[in-house]
Amino acid sequence: MDIKKIRAETPGIAHGIHLLACGSALAPRPVVDAVMSYLDLEARIGGYEAHAQEAQMLDATYGSVARLIGAKPHEIAILENATVAWCQAFYALPLKKGDRIITCQAEYAANYVAYLHRQKTEGIEIDIVPNDETGALDLTALETMITERTALISITWVPTNGGLVNPAVGVGAIAKKHGIPYLLDACQAVGQMPVDVEALQCDFLSATGRKFLRGPRGTGFLYIRETWLESLEPASLDHFSAPLVDSSRYAVRADARRFETWENSYALRAGLKVACDYAMDIGLDAIQQRAWMLAADLREKLVELPGCSIMDLGAEKCAIVSFTIDGLDPQFAVNSLREKGIAIGMTNQASSLLDAERRNLPVMLRISPHYYNNESDLDACFAALEELV
Numbered sequence: 001m002d003i004k005k006i007r008a009e010t011p012g013i014a015h016g017i018h019l020l021a022c023g024s025a026l027a028p029r030p031v032v033d034a035v036m037s038y039l040d041l042e043a044r045i046g047g048y049e050a051h052a053q054e055a056q057m058l059d060a061t062y063g064s065v066a067r068l069i070g071a072k073p074h075e076i077a078i079l080e081n082a083t084v085a086w087c088q089a090f091y092a093l094p095l096k097k098g099d100r101i102i103t104c105q106a107e108y109a110a111n112y113v114a115y116l117h118r119q120k121t122e123g124i125e126i127d128i129v130p131n132d133e134t135g136a137l138d139l140t141a142l143e144t145m146i147t148e149r150t151a152l153i154s155i156t157w158v159p160t161n162g163g164l165v166n167p168a169v170g171v172g173a174i175a176k177k178h179g180i181p182y183l184l185d186a187c188q189a190v191g192q193m194p195v196d197v198e199a200l201q202c203d204f205l206s207a208t209g210r211k212f213l214r215g216p217r218g219t220g221f222l223y224i225r226e227t228w229l230e231s232l233e234p235a236s237l238d239h240f241s242a243p244l245v246d247s248s249r250y251a252v253r254a255d256a257r258r259f260e261t262w263e264n265s266y267a268l269r270a271g272l273k274v275a276c277d278y279a280m281d282i283g284l285d286a287i288q289q290r291a292w293m294l295a296a297d298l299r300e301k302l303v304e305l306p307g308c309s310i311m312d313l314g315a316e317k318c319a320i321v322s323f324t325i326d327g328l329d330p331q332f333a334v335n336s337l338r339e340k341g342i343a344i345g346m347t348n349q350a351s352s353l354l355d356a357e358r359r360n361l362p363v364m365l366r367i368s369p370h371y372y373n374n375e376s377d378l379d380a381c382f383a384a385l386e387e388l389v
């Protein structure tokens, strides 16, 4: 990996130290250029005309997203964020009173709200798999919880609030063995590690553009395995997802774009395409290795700080580092570091409520280095935190 080149291609690096890829990462110059030049084209020749001129490139975005996760282009819907992508799949699934959903302790709050919503409106039931002794989803417990009422296994691979990596491949094997649909929230995984829907054996996968993938904000995507494409109808339709055949009939599109609507930000899609290509050019294995190594180094440094507790769960830890420091208000720490040009973040209980309640978590500090960061970024961050304790 040519770190010098990668850093030179990252405009944000000239403006400070950014250590929050799990929030919204620094985009590389080619992504920024793709968005800006598309907007510029729209300004010069008009939105519809730009779309016609760039149709091939825009269509190729589906190919780029698909390649990134080992899928086929017709299995991809491009949406405005991961939540919309996830909801499109979840609310399309026909569940009836008494059907059970199995989820995990680390589940993202938005997904859990949707489970509660369908519990309230349709009478579904929610089962939560306990963690194993390392804090990751317990695969043995998962298998014992499956009953003939289990209608969906839906988990978060990497949570928003820490370095845990749930055993998503193992979950896929169990889901497949029992013939249960599997919905995977890969929002924090895509862009920081290789993702392969065949290895995962998931039926649906959602992700965002702006986090580790380094794409523009306002982008996300949904993968739908092709075997579902004929049967799974979106909860809502328009004349893009289901063009009118005549005044009494529509025909739902055959591809995953049945989960999209007519109007979109094509400038952002252009950026998303470049973000996928950029990550694949560097290589997801290499990205994972470096980002995880930087996070591991940071954890090693942080434990030296008096009163610091690393809160990440699991035997295998990714590039999200969550921690607390006794007596240090997280908001004060974030603000103080921001004044020094260092961006770190916080994670509050509400975004991963099940985990927060189970572990009685306070608001935590959250740092996520990406492959474009270096040791001196970590040193500067550590020194700034050291001054506060």
Ligand SMILES: Cc1ncc(COP(=O)(O)O)c(C=O)c1O
Binding pocket: 081, 082, 083, 084, 108, 110, 156, 158, 159, 160, 185, 187, 188, 207, 208, 209, 220
């Ligand atoms: C695990 C996880 N899932 C889903 C989301 C939602 O993503 P988006 O904000 O793109 O809808 C997030 C965002 O932080 C997340 O961390």
